[in-house]
Amino acid sequence: MCIFVIPKSTQLSIAGNILLLRKNIPANVTMVTVSKMQPVPAMLEAYQAGQKIFGENKVQELAAKQLQIPGDVEWHFIGHLQTNKVKYIASFISLIHSIDSINLLKEVNKEAAKNKRTIDCLLQFHIATEETKFGLDIAEAMKLLESDSYKALENTRITGVMGMSSFSDDTALVRREFRSLHAYYLTLKNNYFSHQDSFNVVSMGMSGDYIIAIEEGSTMVRIGTSIFGERHH
């Protein structure tokens, strides 16, 4: 019998992990560095290795880290966002991946206006079989986009869709879920955004499933563990 053990010395550094990921990820797919629960020094290592887009899923953590990382970084919010917390990130956030209601979008618009900005947003879809994940279905998304309250918004711009697959080893299931998200993207593009070039983001794929996601049309992957290793709880 033969047991394979990877010696510590051959485990890759953060920079090494990033290099490896860049080889696997086509140039037209954006890689978001998911730094939630990772310390600032590890984030600075990723920054030094060229990563300029960071994703966080907690408002407080994001607001604190934003002060400690160089200013040319783009910040993405990727977690469930409560309306009462939008004001803490509205002055600097580049993309909110997790719009799942018109109320949240209206709040983002209000805070964006206060900051004299336009904030880019993705509509989050519920594509997983698990009950716990947030997001819209296609009928809800269409209702949102056809509502008068949506049409009145001037400080937000919808630039695409986002979704999370089931946490599952069943790659056929994961593939079907990504395929359905890509189909929703095309439906919305054809019906509402055919004249808006900036509607071009399909945010899907994480460390465990980004290769399938890219095969199914992802334009933006969100990678944490494969860059930093396990998160620090």
Ligand SMILES: *Cc1c(COP(=O)(O)O)cnc(C)c1O
């Ligand atoms: C944590 C998280 C990721 C990254 O997951 P990894 O498996 O660590 O790559 C991506 N997207 C969202 C929404 C997350 O919460």
